[in-house]
Amino acid sequence: MAFRAAVITFPGSNCDRDMAVAIEQVSGIAPHRVWHGDAELPEGLDFIALPGGFSYGDYLRSGAMAARSPIMQAVVRAAECGVAVLGVCNGFQVLTEAGLLPGALMRNAGIRFVCREVPLVVENNQSLFTAGYAADQRIVIPVAHHDGNYFADAATLDRIEGEGRVAFRYAEPVNGSARDIAGILNEAGNVLGMMPHPERMIEAAQGGIDGRALFEGAVRALVGA
Template structure:
């Protein structure tokens, strides 16, 4: 598996993603700047957390217009796997690759804490390493992680099993306790918690490692199937 880790001005979790991906045997990762215009040769695209372009206008809005995002759109349309974490989730919604939006936390405070989660769909490219209904804990660190969508969109997400991670104790007011969703095709994931910050015991736990091993399995299966 070869992953492209996108780097925007202001990104601060790109190195974390590089490290976490490289911990998985059989996986490699490279930084790709926001100015790039192609993602040829990559199996996975990772959009990190941070404050892309200082979060001016609103979180993810300017990054969604960066040159690399045209290639990300093509990558998604071709069925490539894309994961956006925290600010990366915000970028994916701003770019129209995922439904809904991330708004200010309900309590209007930045939250930074371990977040207990439930894996509500382990049949995705990002969660196949977890047991169905697995209880895991991943760090969160955001001021605008309150997931919002209209009632019809929320119903559709639930009906098509696009909710992947759900908070056990909602920290930000997210509708339906949503912590992570996929697109309808299942190849694009956005999540507010940080799996890359939970990949080594010395950091407090390894519950995030499954996201990266899941992607490795999914890319191997896709290669075997000739996709």
């Protein structure tokens, strides 16, 4: 079965091509490129990616305007039907603003843009996104964000921790995120939001391949390839 993926582009996205290249390199099939103003997604999708960037220039709140783009209604419907959805960096912000994930992404502690490779710990390797990793595996993935400080109230944090929905955790302080959370899953496990950029670590020429297992695991889980 062919792997059918789509990458959404918003005004201000700047990692959509990186994401598309990563998906094609791992799956062997170029993803559909979908503009934010479209009302419908291609049929039969297995995987949808919301890429990094600065949608709408990060006006209002990061991701807030993109979350109300016409295509996001279709993305929400697809997620509710079980389609896998990955939001990276700005995509993570969009997922929280769209209500697909709890919490919010605030300005980094120290009000500084953070752009470097950071060590992560794989907290949950039982999801379709993380099955390619070992539990508690340490990996290195780049970050590049100004508003990556994950926040949720204590009850929400306790709930997502207790339900095993923390996918990745920073192995060292990066941006002030509550409990060093770097990536979380929805209740069904088919939506993942994360601030680090796995698409920037899929081949040795990029300095490492620690992000590749995320895409490989997703392809295997979704189409058995």
